[in-house]
Amino acid sequence: MTNSPQTDGIVAGRLDDATLAAHFDDLYPILDDHEARVAADRCYFCHDAPCITACPTAIDIPLFIRQIQTGQPDGAARTILSQNILGAMCARVCPTETLCEGACVRNEAEGNPVEIGRLQRYATDGLLLANEHPFARAPETGKTVAVIGAGPAGLSAAHRLAMLGHAVTLYDTRTKAGGLNEYGIAAYKAANGIAQAEVDWLLRIGGITVKTGQALGAGLTLDGLKATHDAVFLGIGLAGVNALNVPGEDLPAVQDAVDFIETLRQTGDKASLPIGRHVVVIGGGMTAVDAAVQSRLLGAEHVSIVYRRDRGAMSASDYELDHAATEGVSILTNAMPVAISAAGVTFAYTRSGPNGLEKTGETFTLKADQVFKAIGQTLKGQPDALKTQGGKIVIDAAGRTSVTGVWAGGDCATGGEDLTVTAVAQGRDAALDIHRALCP
Amino acid sequence: MANLTSTFVGIKSPNPFWLASAPPTDKEYNVRRAFEAGWGGVVWKTLGEAGPPVVNVNGPRYGAIWGADRRLLGLNNIELITDRPLEVNLREMKAVKRDYPDRALIASLMVPCVEEAWKTILPLVEETGADGIELNCGCPHGMSERGMGAAVGQNPDLIEQITRWCKQYTRMPVIVKLTPNITDVRLPARAALRGGADAVSLINTINSITSVDLDDFAPEPSIDGKGTHGGYCGPAVKPIALNMVAEIARDAETRGLPISGIGGVTTWRDAAEFLSLGAGNVQVCTAAMTYGFGIIKEMTAGLSLWMDRKGLSSVEAVVGRAVPNVTDWQYLNLNYVTKAKIDQDKCISCGRCYAACEDTSHQAIWMKPGRVFEVNDAECVACNLCVNVCPVEDCITMEKVAPGALDERTGKVVPAEHGDWTAHPNNPMARAAE
Ligand SMILES: Cc1cc2nc3c(=O)[nH]c(=O)nc-3n(C[C@H](O)[C@H](O)[C@H](O)COP(=O)(O)OP(=O)(O)OC[C@H]3O[C@@H](n4cnc5c(N)ncnc54)[C@H](O)[C@@H]3O)c2cc1C
Numbered sequence: 089m090t091n092s093p094q095t096d097g098i099v100a101g102r103l104d105d106a107t108l109a110a111h112f113d114d115l116y117p118i119l120d121d122h123e124a125r126v127a128a129d130r131c132y133f134c135h136d137a138p139c140i141t142a143c144p145t146a147i148d149i150p151l152f153i154r155q156i157q158t159g160q161p162d163g164a165a166r167t168i169l170s171q172n173i174l175g176a177m178c179a180r181v182c183p184t185e186t187l188c189e190g191a192c193v194r195n196e197a198e199g200n201p202v203e204i205g206r207l208q209r210y211a212t213d214g215l216l217l218a219n220e221h222p223f224a225r226a227p228e229t230g231k232t233v234a235v236i237g238a239g240p241a242g243l244s245a246a247h248r249l250a251m252l253g254h255a256v257t258l259y260d261t262r263t264k265a266g267g268l269n270e271y272g273i274a275a276y277k278a279a280n281g282i283a284q285a286e287v288d289w290l291l292r293i294g295g296i297t298v299k300t301g302q303a304l305g306a307g308l309t310l311d312g313l314k315a316t317h318d319a320v321f322l323g324i325g326l327a328g329v330n331a332l333n334v335p336g337e338d339l340p341a342v343q344d345a346v347d348f349i350e351t352l353r354q355t356g357d358k359a360s361l362p363i364g365r366h367v368v369v370i371g372g373g374m375t376a377v378d379a380a381v382q383s384r385l386l387g388a389e390h391v392s393i394v395y396r397r398d399r400g401a402m403s404a405s406d407y408e409l410d411h412a413a414t415e416g417v418s419i420l421t422n423a424m425p426v427a428i429s430a431a432g433v434t435f436a437y438t439r440s441g442p443n444g445l446e447k448t449g450e451t452f453t454l455k456a457d458q459v460f461k462a463i464g465q466t467l468k469g470q471p472d473a474l475k476t477q478g479g480k481i482v483i484d485a486a487g488r489t490s491v492t493g494v495w496a497g498g499d500c501a502t503g504g505e506d507l508t509v510t511a512v513a514q515g516r517d518a519a520l521d522i523h524r525a526l527c528p
Numbered sequence: 529m530a531n532l533t534s535t536f537v538g539i540k541s542p543n544p545f546w547l548a549s550a551p552p553t554d555k556e557y558n559v560r561r562a563f564e565a566g567w568g569g570v571v572w573k574t575l576g577e578a579g580p581p582v583v584n585v586n587g588p589r590y591g592a593i594w595g596a597d598r599r600l601l602g603l604n605n606i607e608l609i610t611d612r613p614l615e616v617n618l619r620e621m622k623a624v625k626r627d628y629p630d631r632a633l634i635a636s637l638m639v640p641c642v643e644e645a646w647k648t649i650l651p652l653v654e655e656t657g658a659d660g661i662e663l664n665c666g667c668p669h670g671m672s673e674r675g676m677g678a679a680v681g682q683n684p685d686l687i688e689q690i691t692r693w694c695k696q697y698t699r700m701p702v703i704v705k706l707t708p709n710i711t712d713v714r715l716p717a718r719a720a721l722r723g724g725a726d727a728v729s730l731i732n733t734i735n736s737i738t739s740v741d742l743d744d745f746a747p748e749p750s751i752d753g754k755g756t757h758g759g760y761c762g763p764a765v766k767p768i769a770l771n772m773v774a775e776i777a778r779d780a781e782t783r784g785l786p787i788s789g790i791g792g793v794t795t796w797r798d799a800a801e802f803l804s805l806g807a808g809n810v811q812v813c814t815a816a817m818t819y820g821f822g823i824i825k826e827m828t829a830g831l832s833l834w835m836d837r838k839g840l841s842s843v844e845a846v847v848g849r850a851v852p853n854v855t856d857w858q859y860l861n862l863n864y865v866t867k868a869k870i871d872q873d874k875c876i877s878c879g880r881c882y883a884a885c886e887d888t889s890h891q892a893i894w895m896k897p898g899r900v901f902e903v904n905d906a907e908c909v910a911c912n913l914c915v916n917v918c919p920v921e922d923c924i925t926m927e928k929v930a931p932g933a934l935d936e937r938t939g940k941v942v943p944a945e946h947g948d949w950t951a952h953p954n955n956p957m958a959r960a961a962e
């Protein structure tokens with residue numbers, strides 16, 4: 089270790105290997121058997137449970153927790169996975185405080201929900217780590233489906249379609265399947281190679297051919313896919329990013345947060361990753377939080393998230409923001425960037441006025457040797473034929489796009505929040521609708 | 529402060545909490561520590577005849593059932609009477625009694641049903657300075673196969689006989705410990721009374737198998753692949769014990785016979801309940817075995833505080849207070865009408881009351897939009913199931929419908945006067961009431 093958090097500039101190896109390993113390990117370790125029994129005992133087995141309603145994939149939560157209680161975590165895993173095939177990843181990444189756990193009646197009872205997420209992980213990790221796939225395929229239907237994008241939406245759709253007996257080809261432009269599970273989610277939420285392990289385990293259903301390095305719009309066309317398959321599902325996520333449009337944006341020290349995170353996720357040796365001493369992250373969502381926290385974990389001395397509106401408007405949950413604050417990230421609000429230079433980023437204070445956000449006239453400059461932009465991802469590479477709205481492919485409740493024979497789901501499509509679990513739900517539901525269309 | 533001193537069949541102790549005859553009282557080391565912790569008395573682990581002592585199994589001797597968070601609710605055991613030599617126990621009892629003269633020390637005895645056996649052991653016990661004896665007519669396993677314990681307790685004639693022998697051969701007060709493994713506990717209690725018993729104590733443990741090992745297909749606790757029924761005790765048996773105590777307390781023949789209440793006493797409240805149903809004191813086993821001797825502090829402090837709040841200055845003032853209110857079903861007032869009421873501020877919207885009432889009872893709870901649960905008085909029969917399944921204490925209460933008001937379910941006005949089954953028009957045996 090030649091450098092420290094106090095070394096100026098953008099340098100690698102600010103922390104020793106052991107510290108880095110600890111920083112990027114599981115944020116929360118898996119519950120042990122005893123912890124799981126204690127946590128499971130707290131579930132009331134509610135009638136028409138509100139936690140189920142709050143789960144985008146509608147997992148039967150009281151049932152799976154009862155199965156843990158009665159000593160059958162593998163049975164619990166089946167209950168979870170039958171609704172949500174990426175139950176293991178969701179258990180790690182879902183913002184449970186705003187989903188299932190946020191709806192748990194024990195918040196009302198004593199301000200402390202049942203630990204649904206951690207119980208879900210306890211159940212699903214068992215099958216996953218044993219590489220035991222609990223489902224079998226129905227007899228072949230002879231139908232073929234093209235699934236574009238191997239992120240949560242595409243994987244979920246592909247698995248359900250394969251399970252129903254269809255032959256699926258899963259295309260992705262990248263070299264590995266998994267989408268943001270592999271390239272985006274914070275490293276400490278998806279530690280120990282879980283994303284690839286989950287993909288491998290999921291593919292054991294059979295009937296899915298994975299073709300990586302193949303992009304829709306660069307080689308693959310919608311018409312071509314429609315001609316060679318009985319149905320097409322698009323789960324291409326949001327491949328573009330928004331620009332800041334301020335002077336200095338193209339300085340080498342200014343980078344898209346998603347690119348930084350992607351590199352970080354794909355690099356085993358975290359000590360080889362360069363990071364600034366003073367890091368400024370611009371944005372207010374999950375991506376901003378993850379970029380900021382992971383900068384700190386790599387050894388950046390001062391890291392700030394700067395958001396142009398007030399804290400309440402940030403899309404990152406309170407829980408995520410608290411986590412960032414605990415990791416030593418400063419969170420500044422009501423400030424928008426006006427210029428970036430080698431010295432730092434100059435921000436203008438803002439307030440909400442009659443015509444939206446306005447500058448107060450005052451400015452300040454934050455020292456920065458590295459700047460990450462996290463102001464939102466955008467739809468990119470979608471076929472022109474598809475109707476879009478607000479930067480998303482328009483779908484109906486069953487996942488159908490405006491073009492017959494084409495379904496879509498996940499971040500690229502309308503409906504629901506941009507979350508892993510929503511993508512899984514939409515992929516699954518589109519698959520069921522495709523099945524109904526192909527095998528009426 | 530309430531006076532907790534207790535005098536039971538003339539035996540004094542600083543509080544009414546005795547340790548029941550069981551492992552906690554099986555040796556001097558335990559009993560000294562119990563007395564230091566504050567227990568009022570002990571019934572020494574049951575002594576057998578002189579000679580080679582009984583032997584216990586060397587595999588597990590307890591089985592259990594648990595509630596949420598693995599809280600022990602019921603314990604079962606296949607232990608026998610003391611497996612230490614009689615002389616050792618007697619010597620230790622004497623030493624303990626000498627050092628703790630203010631505490632009650634009772635000898636629990638179980639010897640064969642022959643006069644000579646009793647005649648032989650009683651003077652030996654008397655010599656220790658023990659305050660009394662308890663005849664173990666209850667052990668339901670092992671000893672009963674040898675014609676002792678529950679085998680005696682299930683035969684009123686034998687109870688009467690051994691009680692009589694004991695009364696004949698000792699000046700010490702005689703307490704007869706009854707088994708619950710019978711259909712009508714009043715019969716053995718009456719037999720003990722006829723034999724001259726000073727008191728009865730109950731209950732001993734209940735025949736039980738707690739669970740089955742589903743790999744070996746053997747009952748637990750399983751010894752080398754085999755199991756046998758054990759004796760059940762702990763919080764789970766309290767309701768059975770309370771009923772049996774009350775039955776004896778209100779029986780015309782045994783009324784007034786002192787009772788030492790045993791079975792699931794775990795907190796001060798349990799003790800207060802036993803006392804109010806007619807027990808003169810209580811004995812504790814499982815609670816001590818679960819949490820250690822320290823629980824006595826909560827028990828005595830709790831009982832004392834409760835008595836102060838109630839203005840009850842002595843244990844005697846508590847004993848039997850609830851007995852007049854134990855009656856037969858036929859005398860219950862059918863004109864007493866209540867309805868469940870949900871406190872919306874306390875309700876956490878779990879819906880358990882709804883599931884219970886809708887699926888298994890009277891469809892008297894509405895589930896309204898926004899997970900609001902309300903009772904439909906027109907259907908509520910006041911069964912109390914919702915109250916019992918609700919996870920929040922006092923969230924659902926039973927509210928009395930005032931006489932003169934309409935019972936929406938029956939469409940009738942609630943009468944002010946008492947009306948029970950004995951005079952009900954549907955009762956073919958009803959004594960005509962005008
Ligand atoms: C930094 C970051 C952190 C996040 N953290 C969380 C979190 O903690 N919890 C949570 O629930 N959600 C989180 N999210 C959101 C979550 O990752 C997404 O909602 C989810 O991955 C959406 O799944 P998807 O399948 O729709 O898209 P993606 O996961 O983006 O997958 C799309 C796939 O399509 C491929 N693709 C794109 N274009 C083409 C094309 N033209 N041809 C072929 N293939 C193409 C991509 O390579 C990719 O593999 C986070 C997102 C980011 C960016």
Ligand SMILES: Cc1cc2nc3c(=O)[nH]c(=O)nc-3n(C[C@H](O)[C@H](O)[C@H](O)COP(=O)(O)O)c2cc1C
Pocket residue numbers: 548549550551573574603604605607608609610636664666667705731732733760761762763765790791792793811812813814815
């Ligand atoms: C392990 C064990 C051994 C017992 N041994 C005896 C005994 O030797 N003599 C006896 O009269 N009762 C014996 N009992 C019964 C207890 O004295 C008591 O009656 C019974 O456990 C119910 O009380 P509890 O619910 O407080 O445990 C034993 C109970 C247990 C758990």
Ligand code: SF4
Pocket residue numbers: 130131132133134137138139140149150153191192193194202204878
């Ligand atoms: S809301 Fe909470 S207590 Fe109720 S079923 Fe769901 S996890 Fe269990």
Ligand code: SF4
Pocket residue numbers: none
């Ligand atoms: S309680 Fe003590 S004697 Fe009993 S099994 Fe455990 S360690 Fe052994």
Ligand code: SF4
Pocket residue numbers: 870874875876877878879880881882901917918919920923924
């Ligand atoms: S059981 Fe109790 S807490 Fe649950 S809904 Fe009914 S009244 Fe409310």
